[in-house]
Amino acid sequence: MSERMDVRKTYKLYAGGEFVRSESGRSYLAEGVNVPRSSRKDLRDAVRAARGAFPGWARRAAMNRGQVLYRVAEMLDARRPQFAALLGGDRAPGREVDAAVDTLVWYAGLADKLAQLVGTVNPVAGPYFSFSLPEPTGVVGVVAPDEPALLGIVRGLAPVLCGGSTVVALTSGPRPLAALCLGEVLATSDVPAGVANLLSGSRAELLPWLASHMDVNAIDAGGCSEEELRAVEEAAAASVKRVVRPDGGGQGPHRAAAFMELKTVWHPVGT
Amino acid sequence: MAIAKRVDLAPRSPVFEYAPAPEATDHVRIASRYDLFVGGRFVRAHSRRRFETVNPATDEVLAEVAEADEVDVDRAVSAAADAFRSWSAMPASRRARYVFRLSRLIQERARELAVVETMDGGKPIKESRDVDVPLAAAHFFYHAGWADKLEWAFPNRRPHPIGVAGQVIPWNFPLLMLAWKVAPALATGNTVVLKPAETTPLTALLFAEICQQAELPPGVVNVVTGAGATGSLVVGHPGVRKVAFTGSTEVGKLIQRQVAGTGKRLTLELGGKAANIVFDDAPLDQAVEGIVNGIYFNQGHVCCAGSRLLVQESIAGPLIEKLRRRLGTLRVGDPLDKNTDVGAINSRQQLARIEELVRAGVEEGAELYQPECRLPERGSWFPPTLFTGVAQSSRIAREEIFGPVLAALTFRTPDEAVEKANNTPYGLSAGVWTEKGSRILWVAERMRAGVVWANTYNRFDPAAPFGGYKESGFGREGGLQGLLPYVELR
Numbered sequence A: 001m002s003e004r005m006d007v008r009k010t011y012k013l014y015a016g017g018e019f020v021r022s023e024s025g026r027s028y029l030a031e032g033v034n035v036p037r038s039s040r041k042d043l044r045d046a047v048r049a050a051r052g053a054f055p056g057w058a059r060r061a062a063m064n065r066g067q068v069l070y071r072v073a074e075m076l077d078a079r080r081p082q083f084a085a086l087l088g089g090d091r092a093p094g095r096e097v098d099a100a101v102d103t104l105v106w107y108a109g110l111a112d113k114l115a116q117l118v119g120t121v122n123p124v125a126g127p128y129f130s131f132s133l134p135e136p137t138g139v140v141g142v143v144a145p146d147e148p149a150l151l152g153i154v155r156g157l158a159p160v161l162c163g164g165s166t167v168v169a170l171t172s173g174p175r176p177l178a179a180l181c182l183g184e185v186l187a188t189s190d191v192p193a194g195v196a197n198l199l200s201g202s203r204a205e206l207l208p209w210l211a212s213h214m215d216v217n218a219i220d221a222g223g224c225s226e227e228e229l230r231a232v233e234e235a236a237a238a239s240v241k242r243v244v245r246p247d248g249g250g251q252g253p254h255r256a257a258a259f260m261e262l263k264t265v266w267h268p269v270g271t
Numbered sequence B: 001m002a003i004a005k006r007v008d009l010a011p012r013s014p015v016f017e018y019a020p021a022p023e024a025t026d027h028v029r030i031a032s033r034y035d036l037f038v039g040g041r042f043v044r045a046h047s048r049r050r051f052e053t054v055n056p057a058t059d060e061v062l063a064e065v066a067e068a069d070e071v072d073v074d075r076a077v078s079a080a081a082d083a084f085r086s087w088s089a090m091p092a093s094r095r096a097r098y099v100f101r102l103s104r105l106i107q108e109r110a111r112e113l114a115v116v117e118t119m120d121g122g123k124p125i126k127e128s129r130d131v132d133v134p135l136a137a138a139h140f141f142y143h144a145g146w147a148d149k150l151e152w153a154f155p156n157r158r159p160h161p162i163g164v165a166g167q168v169i170p171w172n173f174p175l176l177m178l179a180w181k182v183a184p185a186l187a188t189g190n191t192v193v194l195k196p197a198e199t200t201p202l203t204a205l206l207f208a209e210i211c212q213q214a215e216l217p218p219g220v221v222n223v224v225t226g227a228g229a230t231g232s233l234v235v236g237h238p239g240v241r242k243v244a245f246t247g248s249t250e251v252g253k254l255i256q257r258q259v260a261g262t263g264k265r266l267t268l269e270l271g272g273k274a275a276n277i278v279f280d281d282a283p284l285d286q287a288v289e290g291i292v293n294g295i296y297f298n299q300g301h302v303c304c305a306g307s308r309l310l311v312q313e314s315i316a317g318p319l320i321e322k323l324r325r326r327l328g329t330l331r332v333g334d335p336l337d338k339n340t341d342v343g344a345i346n347s348r349q350q351l352a353r354i355e356e357l358v359r360a361g362v363e364e365g366a367e368l369y370q371p372e373c374r375l376p377e378r379g380s381w382f383p384p385t386l387f388t389g390v391a392q393s394s395r396i397a398r399e400e401i402f403g404p405v406l407a408a409l410t411f412r413t414p415d416e417a418v419e420k421a422n423n424t425p426y427g428l429s430a431g432v433w434t435e436k437g438s439r440i441l442w443v444a445e446r447m448r449a450g451v452v453w454a455n456t457y458n459r460f461d462p463a464a465p466f467g468g469y470k471e472s473g474f475g476r477e478g479g480l481q482g483l484l485p486y487v488e489l490r
Helices: A040-058 A062-078 A080-087 A095-111 A113-117 A150-161 A177-188 A203-212 A227-240 A255-258 B070-089 B092-108 B110-121 B125-147 B175-185 B202-213 B228-236 B249-259 B284-300 B314-329 B350-362 B414-421 B437-446 B480-486
Strands: A012-016 A019-020 A026-029 A033-036 A119-123 A127-137 A140-141 A166-170 A195-200 A218-220 A242-244 A260-270 B036-038 B041-043 B048-054 B061-067 B159-161 B164-168 B191-193 B221-223 B240-246 B264-271 B277-278 B306-313 B365-368 B385-388 B406-409 B429-431 B451-454 B485-490
Touching: A012 A040, A012 A177, A019 A177, A026 A195, A033 A177, A040 A127, A040 A140, A040 A166, A040 A195, A040 A203, A062 A080, A062 A095, A062 A150, A062 A177, A062 B125, A062 B249, A080 A095, A080 A177, A095 A150, A095 A255, A095 B092, A095 B125, A113 A255, A113 A260, A127 B048, A140 A150, A140 A203, A150 A166, A150 A177, A150 A195, A150 A255, A166 A203, A177 A195, A177 B159, A177 B406, A203 A227, A227 A242, A242 B429, A260 B437, B036 B070, B036 B202, B041 B306, B048 B110, B070 B159, B070 B228, B092 B110, B092 B125, B092 B202, B110 B125, B110 B175, B110 B202, B125 B175, B125 B480, B159 B228, B159 B480, B164 B228, B175 B191, B175 B202, B175 B240, B175 B480, B191 B228, B202 B221, B228 B240, B228 B249, B240 B249, B240 B480, B249 B264, B277 B284, B277 B414, B284 B314, B284 B406, B284 B429, B306 B314, B306 B414, B314 B385, B314 B406, B350 B365, B350 B406, B414 B437, B429 B437, B480 B485
Parallel strands: A140 A166, A140 A218, A166 A195, A218 A242, B164 B191, B164 B240, B191 B221, B240 B264, B277 B306, B277 B429, B306 B406, B385 B406, B429 B451
Antiparallel strands: A012 A019, A012 A195, A026 A033, A119 A127, A127 A260, B036 B041, B036 B221, B048 B061, B159 B485, B365 B385
C-alpha cells in the first residue's frame, strides 16, 4: 500500500455563519499556510451579518445564551487535541485550550446572573417603581491580540456574546489558524449565523475601517498597541463607540457589562 | 353527599373528544427494589425495612424502597461529612463542572425522568415533561454558574460553605424540589443528605444514578428514603449543620422547634393560601386561564396555588360563569395521557384530606360546583372544584387544601381586596389581574407575600427568588439571594 496522503484544509474566514475566502481573493502566508487576507469589503459584510443577527441574539433569554456558550465550551473541549496541535510550540498548548474552555464556561454561567449583579431597583423618593437593567449594546468589534492566539480571541468573544451583543473579530495576524478553527467550533455549537464573525488579515489594513464603521457600537481594543489604541479612540468618536481598553480589568461581570447599555424604567404606583 | 362522586356520564357540554394519547413507558426501567444511596453507592438499609411506592393513578405498586433508620441516617451523614472536606476545598470552577454535568445529564434523561415522575406522583405528563424536568435541569445549570462567582455575589465578604445540609422535600414536585435544594447546596460547596417524600422517592433515586454517571465524588449527595421519622432523624442528626425543608406549615413548626438551640441554619418553605385578585378591568379570558393554572395545575398540589379567588363584585357574575365553562373542558384522568390537564391525587391520605375540607365547605354553606367528568375506577381522583359564596371565616378560605379546590370570594374596593388577601397566616404568593400597571405595583407593594404574579400565575425560574412571608416560612430559593442560606459570610 502506498503511504497515506493527507487532504489539506483550506483555511477560510467565518462570516455570516459561512466559511468563505476573502472577496478580494487575496491571501497571506501565516503559520506555513495561505490564510485569507480580509478586505474592507469583507469587514463591511461581516458587520452587516453581525447587525442582522443582533436582534435575535439579544432577545434570547440570558439563560439560553448561557446554554449556547456552554455548548461552545463542550465543542472546544472535544477538539482539544486539534487545537493543542495547532498551538504547538514549546509553550503549554493544552493549557491554553483549557484556559479558553474555562473562560467560555465562566461566561456561560454568567449570562443569567448579569442583571442581578449590575442591575438595580432604584429606591426613588416618590410613588414610582424604578429599575435599571443592562441590555446588549449591538455590534462589537473585537481586536484580538497576536498572542495567545486562541485564548486571546476567546477572552474577547465570550464576554460580548454573554451579554447579547454580536461580534466582528480580527484574529491574531501572525497566528490566525486557531481563531479560524474556532469558527468550526462556533458553527457546530448552536451559535446563530452572524453572531460571531472571524476575520484574518492585516490589522493595520482593517483596524481603521472597523474603528470608523458607523454601524459598530463598541470596540474591544484588547489586542491594540498604544499607538493603535489612540487611533481607534479617535476614529470611534464619529459614532460615539464605546472603546474598552486592553487593561479592561480581566474576567468579571464588569467585562460583560462594558459591552452593554443600562436602561432605567419608571412606572407609577397607585390604584 | 354529592362530593367527589365518581360520575360515569358522557360530558354534557359540547367539548372536543380526545383520542387517548398515552406517553410510552417502554423506555423506562423501574427496579423492583431500591436501596439507599450513601457514599456514592446503593447500599442495603441497616433497618432491613422496606415500603412500597405506588402509582396513584392505578394503585399499582411500582417498587419497594428502603426505609432508613437511625444507623442508616448516621452513615449517610458521615459519608457527607467525609466528602465535605474535599468537596469544600475543591477549586470552585471544578465544582461548577460537576454541577453543569448534573444539569446536562438531567436534560439527556429528561423523558425518562418525566415518565417516572408522572407514574410515581400522578401529575400529568405534560407538566412533568414541560415544567418539572426542564426547570430542574435549569436550576442545576443556573447554580453551576454561581459556583465560581460567589465573590461577585457577596462582595467584600468571604463566602464559606456550611457543611452537611439535611434536606427534606415534598411529594408535589419531587425532582424539582430536589433541584431547588441540591443545586445551591452543591454549588456553594456543601454536601447533602436528601430525604425525598415517601410517596414519590423514585426520581430522587434516578438522580442518585445520575450522580454516579457524573462521577460526582462519593458522599457529596446521599439519598435516604423513608417517611417522617426518617426526615426527623436527618433534621436531628448532630452532624447536619444546615436544614432545608419544604412541606406543610405544621411539620415546618415541628422542625423549627427540633432545630432550636442547636445552632443549625434553617430555611423553611411551607404552606400557602394565596389570593388571586381579579379587578374589574382585567382581561377576563386571560384571567380565567390564569385562575385555572393557579389552582388546577398539578391537581392543586402546589404550595403557592391561587386557592382563593378574590373577584371584584361588578364582574363576579361573568367571571364565575366563564370559569365554570372552562372547568367543563378540563381533561381529568390518566396522567400519562399527553392531553390530560388534571391527573391523580398523590395519595389516599391526601385525597381523604381534600374530601374532608370540601365536605366542610358544603357544611359551612358555600355553593359547590364540579363539572361532570368521568373519573377512572381505580386510583385516587378528585374533580376540579369551585366554591362560590365562601365566607372568609370558612375553613376552605382559611386552610390549605392542597387539592384542585378553589374558594371564590368578592370585594368592592382595592383596599378591601388587599385586606382580604392578607387576612391569612400564610404569605407565600399572590396574584393580581388588571390592565392598570400602577395598580399592579400598588397591590404588589401591599401584599404580605414572597411572590406576586401579575397577569400571570405559577411562574418559576432559577433566577427568581422564591419563598414566603409569615407562616409560609423563611429563606429564599433561586436567584442570588437563594445562595445565602448555604453560605457563611466571613
